Amino acid sequence: QEEKLFCHIMKLNKHALAFDEAEQGNFRSDYFTPYIIPVLPHEPWEYHNILIPPGIQD
Numbered sequence: 001q002e003e004k005l006f007c008h009i010m011k012l013n014k015h016a017l018a019f020d021e022a023e024q025g026n027f028r029s030d031y032f033t034p035y036i037i038p039v040l041p042h043e044p045w046e047y048h049n050i051l052i053p054p055g056i057q058d
Contacts (some may be wrong), residue, residue: 010017018024
């Protein structure tokens with residue numbers, strides 16, 4: 001039942017998803033005003049992998 005609902009919702013919103021750069025678009029300007037998110041140059045953080053405890057590994 002949940003899978004059918006998920007598939008139905010995905011079909012209704014198929015134009016909202018982009019799977020490559022060619023399908024990428026913009027929000028409609030009559031709904032959203034254009035804005036730019038300011039970003040300062042910075043050194044990215046490093047994230048370390050979280051180890052999986054041996055007791056729950058497959």
